[in-house]
Amino acid sequence: MLLVWLYGVMSVGAVSRSVYQIATEFDRAPLAYALSAVAAVVYAFITCTLVRGGETARRAALLCCAAELVGVLTVGTWTLADPSAFPDATVWSDYGYGYLFIPVLLPVTGIWWLRRSRTPS
Numbered sequence: 015m016l017l018v019w020l021y022g023v024m025s026v027g028a029v030s031r032s033v034y035q036i037a038t039e040f041d042r043a044p045l046a047y048a049l050s051a052v053a054a055v056v057y058a059f060i061t062c063t064l065v066r067g068g069e070t071a072r073r074a075a076l077l078c079c080a081a082e083l084v085g086v087l088t089v090g091t092w093t094l095a096d097p098s099a100f101p102d103a104t105v106w107s108d109y110g111y112g113y114l115f116i117p118v119l120l121p122v123t124g125i126w127w128l129r130r131s132r133t134p135s
Contacts, residue, residue, distance in 0.1 A: 021061040028054035043102035053105040076128045083121035116132045
């Protein structure tokens, strides 16, 4: 239940941030704002699959958590290696520093919980 709640909160935060930034200042940092929108879609999808439940939804959420972790690690490393590529932060910048590192901890926790909670065949 906590995992669903955290993904829901991150969905709302990322959607709000990306919609505002894209609507008001997209030309300032299009890559950063587009990546925030991608993060919002990922968070919303995972939230929906966790709420839906079932084996197919669990597998979809597991795959999406793995993709999210790759995205966080890639963008986090990229923002540290080349800060000039990101004139403004994304949700995943610096491994989620602006969000108390929740963006890097959430997929790890999600993968752990989804693997632990799978039903035996």
